[in-house]
Amino acid sequence: MAHRFLMKEIALQAGLGLATVDRVLNGREHVREHTRQRVQHAIAELEKQQFQLATSGRKLVVDVVVEAPRRFSDEIREALESELPGLQPAVFRPRFLMQDTMTTAEVVDALKAIGRRGSHGVLLKARDVPDVADAIADLQQWGIPVITIFTDIPQSARMAYAGLDNRTAGATAAYLIGQWLARREGDVLVTKSNERFRGEEEREACFRDELQRRYPKLKLVDASGGHGLDAQTESRVKRAVGSGRKIVAVYSMGGGNVAILRALKSMGQTPKCFIGHDLDRDNVELLREGKLSAVLHHDLRQDMRSACHTIMHFHQLLPASAVGLSSSVVVVTPANIPQSVEQRFGRRSRPR
Template sequence: MRPTVHDIAAAAGVSLATVDRVLNGRPGVRRQTVEKVEGAVLRLGYVRDVTAANLARRRVYPLIFVVPGGPNSFMRNLETEIRAAAERSSAERTAITIETVPAFDPGALARVLEAIDPASVAGVGLVATDTAEVREAVARLTDAGVHVATLVSDLPGSSRTHFCGIDNLAAGRTAAGLIGRFCHRRHGKVLMVAGSMKLSDHMDRAAGFTELLRAEFPDLEILDPVEANDDAERVKQVVMDALEADPEIVAVYNLGAGNRGLIKALSAHRQRALSVVAHEVTAHSRQALADGLFDAVINQDCGHEVRSAIRVLKARADGLDPLSAQERIRIDIFLKDNLP
C-alpha cells in the first residue's frame, strides 16, 4: 500500500498542516521540522501525486493554441474543437486562448510565438510550419520553461515537447496501398496534390506515398507533387490542367486540403476512370464519397488531437510524463460504405 501524508505526519510526529506546508514549500516551518518531514518522506518512499495536489489547490493551466486561419474546413473543425475545450475550462481547470495566423505564413506564426510572455502560460499548442524561424521561436519558449505541443503538422528537429497527430508517413503509405489496389494493376500516372512542402505532414505523406507505390505498384508512375496552398480554386485549376494535359493520369492523391476544388475538377471529368484518395472527413469529402468522386478518405480525429494536447501540456507543466498509448492518434480509412 502506498504511503500517505497521514503516514508522513505520524512518522515525523507533526500535524497534517505542517506536512502540507513542507511538501508545498510554504514558509513558516522551522528547519528542524522540515528535516523531520523530509526524512519521513525518504524512509517511507512517499511519491507525491502532483495531479491530486494541483486539483486540491484548484490550479488553473493557461494554454494558448495557434492555428491557421482561412477557409480550410479541417482547420475550422480543429478550431471548433479548441473552442469546445475552452467551454469545458471550468471542469478541466484550463484557461484557453486561441490565436489565428494566415495559413502558410511562418513569419506570422513566429511573431505570435515571440509575443507570448512565458510567465503567463503553462503551455502552447500550434499547427507548425517547418521553418527555421518557427523552430527558433519554439526554442525561445521551451528555453523559458514553456512546453510546446504541435498538432496535425509537426516540427521535427525542434525542442517541442510532443506531437499530437497521426503518423503521416504511414498515412501516405496507406494512401499508396489504397490507390494501388483501386487501380487493379493498371498502367498509368498518379497526380499528387500538396498544400505546401514546408509542412512536415505533407512532406511525410508524400514520402510515404512515393516509397510504397514505387515498391509495390511499379506499373504506376508518380508525378512530382503540385503545391496548391490548400486553396480550393488553386487545387481545381492544377487538377483540371493536369487532367486535360495528360490522358495517362489514372489516379489522384490529394494529400492536403482544398477538396472543394478537387471535387469541381473531378466533376468536370466524370468520363475519366480515376481512382481518388483524399484526406479528412468534412461535409464536402463526405458528399464526394457518396457521389463516387472519391474512393477513400483518410481521416484523423481533430478532437482527439486537441484533447491530447491539453492532457500533455498539463502533465508536462506538472513535471509528469503523458501516457503514450492514450495519446496515440489513430489513422481512420473511410469509404462511402462506412461513413460515421
C-alpha cells in the first residue's frame, strides 16, 4: 500500500497498533478487511492534513463522531478542516467516524474504543439516550473531554455544547411561517430526523408553543423519524399527510427536503411556505429555485472553532476568556444567499 507517512503517524490516525499497521502496509495475511479499510482511511485523512503535519505546536488528536446524513456530515467535516490552520498554538489531528445512522450500541462501542486508545477530545453528535450519557461519563473519568455539537446531551458529563440555539430557531420558524401565510389557518407539516436528537426536539417544542400562541388555527402534521434520508422521509410524509390534509407550510428540522417536496408534489400539494435548516448543496439549490422560502442557517465554522477552543482550554492552551460563543440564527432567503456559499457550490443544477 503506497504511502509517504511515518508508520507511527498512520497508527495514531487509525487508532491501531504499530504491528497491525505494519501487517496491513506490507500486505501480510490474517488481517481483517475492516482493519485494512481503517488504515486506508487513515492515510487518506493524513493526505488532507499535510499542512497540519508540517506545522509546529502542541498536537491534539480529536475524534469526531457524528450521526447525520452525508450532506450534513460533509458540511461538518468541511467546517472543521477549514478551521484547522488557525487553531494555534495547537495542531489538531481529527479522526472521523461519520455515518447516516448509528445504533446506540454502535455509538457506545465507538466511544469505548476511543477511551481505550486515547484521545485529546471528542466532538460528538449523537442521540440523547442514557447509554450514550454513560459512555460520555466514562470518557470524562479517563480525562477525555466531550463537546456535543449541533445536538446536545445536557444531562451528561459533556464539557460544553457547540451549535445553534435550537429554541430560538424553532420560535423563529414559527414567526416566519405565521408572517408568510396570508390566511393563518391550515395544516403545517413538521419533520424531525429522529425524536432522540435533543436539538430537533427543542426546535419542535418551541415551534409548537410559538405557533399555538400566535397562530392557533394552524394545526401540525408530524412526519418525523426519517433520519433525514430521502426514501424514509418521503414515505413518512406520504403516510402522515394522506388524502385529508391541506399542507400550507412546512418546517423541516431534520433535512430530506428534496424528498419532502417530491412526496407533496405526488399528492398534488404545494406549500405556500417552506422553512429548512442548513446551507447544504440541496438546500442552496432549492433556495435558488424558490422551493424553499428560507433556511435557518448558522455558522458551522464558528461552532467548530468554539468546540476546538474548548478542548484547547481543557488542555491549558487557551484561557477561558478566549473560548467564543456558538453561532446565532441567520435567516437566509433566495435574496441573500452568502457569497461564500455561492462560490462553494457554484450554479450547477442538482441531479434529478
